[in-house]
Amino acid sequence: MEMTPTQIFLVFLPYGAVFFAIGVAITSRRKSFTNLKIAGLFWLLAIFAFFHALHEWLEMYRHLRLIDADSLLIYVGHISLLIALVSFLFLFLFGITLNTSLLKNLRQWLWIFFGLMLIIFLTHMLLLLPWNDAAMLRSIEYDMRLLIALPATLLTAAGFFLYARQLITQGLRGAYNFIGAGAAFVAYGIFTGAIPSGTVLLLPIEIWRATSAFIILHFLMYALDTFMDQREEMITERLQLAANSEKLSAIGRLAAGIAHEINNPLANASLQMEMLRQHQEIKDLPEKVAGRLTTVEKSIDKSSHIAKELLIFAGGKTPDTELVQVSLKPIIKSAWEMAAYRSSNHQFSNHITALPPVNGSHIKLEELFLNLFLNAIDAMPEGGTLELTGRVDADEVIIRVTDTGTGISPENLARVMEPFFTTKEVGQGTGLGLSICYGIMNQHGGSIEIAPRDGVRGAQVTLKFPLRSENKPEKRAG
Template identity: 30%
Template sequence: MAFIIKWLTSQPIRHKVLVFGLFMSIIPLLLISFYYFYHTKIDLENRIKEKQELILQNLSTEISLEFNLTSQHLQNLTLLSAPSRTDSEFYQLLQQNESIEEIVILDDRGNVEKRISRYKLNKPETHEEWYSKGMWQKLKKNNKAYSDVQINQLGQPVIKLAVPLYENGVTKGAGVVIQLQKIIGKIASFRQDQASYLYLLDSKGKVIAHQDSSKLWQKKSVILTDSVLGVKQQIPGLNWSLVMEEPKTSAFKPIYKMFNDGLIVMALFTIIVSLISIYAGFYFTKPILMLEKAMNKMKYSEEFSRLPVERNDEIGKLVESFNEMGIEIQAKKEIEEKMIQTDKLAALGLMASSFAHEVNNPLTVINIYAEDLLDRINGSDPTLDNHELDNYLQKITDNAGRCKKITRNLLNFSRKTNWTVSEIDIKEIIQNTITLVDYSLNKKNIKLTSHLGKIPVFPGDSLKLMQVLVNIINNSIDSIEKDGEIAISGVLKDNLFCLSITDTGEGISKENLPYIFDPFFTTKTLGKGTGLGLSVCYGIIQQFGGTIQLISNVGKGTTVEIMIPIHIRKKEGSSWGKTES
């Protein structure tokens, strides 16, 4: 969960709007869908079970009534006196109930005294026993007794029913053999639907009737699992069980279909919500992206232009506030640019004598070689050959090039420019800076060394960075009386350019360190500083997005540390991202 929150906080607003839209639409919809699916499933299951119970109750009642009616007819027969129990009474009972196969009168030992049968001879055999195992004991305890299901000579399932017969103080019995084909046919032909099935078990758990004839007479335990919906109904008196079962996959097929249809609808709904969320994301973030673009332009000192206010909501007010802020920042930048230009002019004024000497020396060399060459040409000096002439001209060309380099660097340094992004080669910037301060270094016999690692070319304003270096090195030169050292080092650490400038000057006291970046604060004597140098350096480094700090100890020297984040970009047709060796 923490990872998801962290990921969301790092995403753009339009992505958050999309995720929020999907979350607020899909999650409630899913919860509602699962809630109704769960309760609909339970309700359907209860309804199916209620329907199954009702069907089994009706069948159970119907079977019980049929056996009770047969039992009632048989009891009525036993109420007749012996002379009245004629064959016609027996045949009449057979005619009334087609399921009865035979009717018997039994003596007190359970032997057949009289038989009227549809398929057997009516004359009983000597000592012919009729009761099945346990029937006689049941009959002594109850008013009727049923046997287990048996198979007759025709291969049909039958059951025996016996009731007591009281005659002359002796307890005899009357019984019937009932065919079960009618009951079996009724159960086998019953159809609620294609998937459900109904079957009848006897007291021993054997299947008497089943819709699948291959399962007849198999022993079956009624175990209602989680995959089956089913109910069980006992048939009173017979100790039989009616069972109805239906697989849940079939029973719940309608709601599964409904749920699948719902998922399709939800997918379409999700697509619609996604499109709306994407539109809303772009609608709400478009002005924010415009603000971001305008802020980046301001960051790189491009000219500020007012953004159009196209809305009257909070974002419109934000754009208005941004326009007001941009005007104020633009005015502040103009003041800062004036300060930077003032600092340049002040630095040029302080270095004017240095520039004069730097330019005067090569001009003097040019003048000397030119006059000497002219005199020798006019005097037709025979010793002047082509080799010596080339030497004169090379000296003149070298010193003229030196003058050109000095004046070019001087013009570049003094030129007033806005922030201009170009490729910065830090080694080249340092060499150009040394050219501007070389005379001052030689005058005080100061040794300047530089140690740079592999620093790639990176984007930024090279002239602004050169101004920072000139200001810091000039401060170091001013702090050294004579015979000192200035060391420049630079390394790249995790896309952070770390530049350090250390001198062996007199240092700055702890009391003055908190104020060194304040405008117009200076520790130099009158006429040697304006107090803008380090303040301007601080502002320029901030424009680079970096930091500058100063560490100093009185009598030991000062170290200026500059850290600038650089973003190496590979661009077609550009050397950005290439490492300088």
């Protein structure tokens, strides 16, 4: 069924306009989300959209036969076909990069597949030289759609489905818009890549293609809003981190001043008590009086310990903060051995095997893990399991410490890193443990995140240590 000139105009003009709108929608927002990993790939999709819009408008010009010269129409057909090829190549590249950013182990195989499809198409195209009639152009166009367009659209759809699954797993919004866009790309791929132009399925195939493109635009517009939401959340989080860092810095300076002021009299009091203990008269004191002296000593020691924690929290540079290459596994083992004295019926399950070394201070990192282990033990007064896992992810080492304790209530989650904040009873803790952990991770250029465990009792602490370039795992070729 041949379309009338009016039908050609009404199909191809909006068909091209849809892709042009997709390109504009992406480029107009791209500067707002270039720092988001997945969103930063969408410039490839925008280039595909602009080129494909031009291709569809050239096809409209060619089908309307506004000029009578067949040779000139074939020349327009050559240009239109070349533009379509370029557009689908960019879509192919978008599909590959989107999938490999989500599943890195696919990288080599997808590039091999891309190269194979391109070689087969170019070989067949060269065999059909000199492409001087309409039948040759139709044959080349069908091969291009089958070998380039179809896998490109299906790869893009698969990437959208994978990203939607990631959003659902992370509990983030916008997953169904990517599922809708992926389903629309599947339909568009079938209508565009598997079914030749000119086919009629109740309606001309070009109408089905244009309809699929409209659906892609609809879902893609909402999907792009997801990136804007993520960017706003990221900005808010960074502002909160900056505010917290400034607050912690001010408190740290105050804490350091207080600690220095009380450390000298405490050291003097401790020395005097030690000297008193050496006098025979003290040894002959009644048991009740001697007990009070012991209480004084314990109070001095406790005050000294608090002063030390204040100095550590203040983050002053000391010789033990010099960062060198260290292995985390023996540090974790040593920290647990020190924490074990507080453990009665706690199980320690360490699943960490081989990890690359990180840049750090052995003493500070030992203190970090000791604080985390003691916190976990305190959260499990009746016993429980403390579990450690570790992995390498791109440029960082990720350690997770989980326990089966009381967990963290939502109202306390935002405050757990604040200095002097504690849920323990009065006299049972200073509230500096997690603040010190935060400071140590900050000194090491890493991060610490605390969250309740999903669906079960307990808390999960995630530590992220940056890797030096020489310690990063080697990337596979391709």
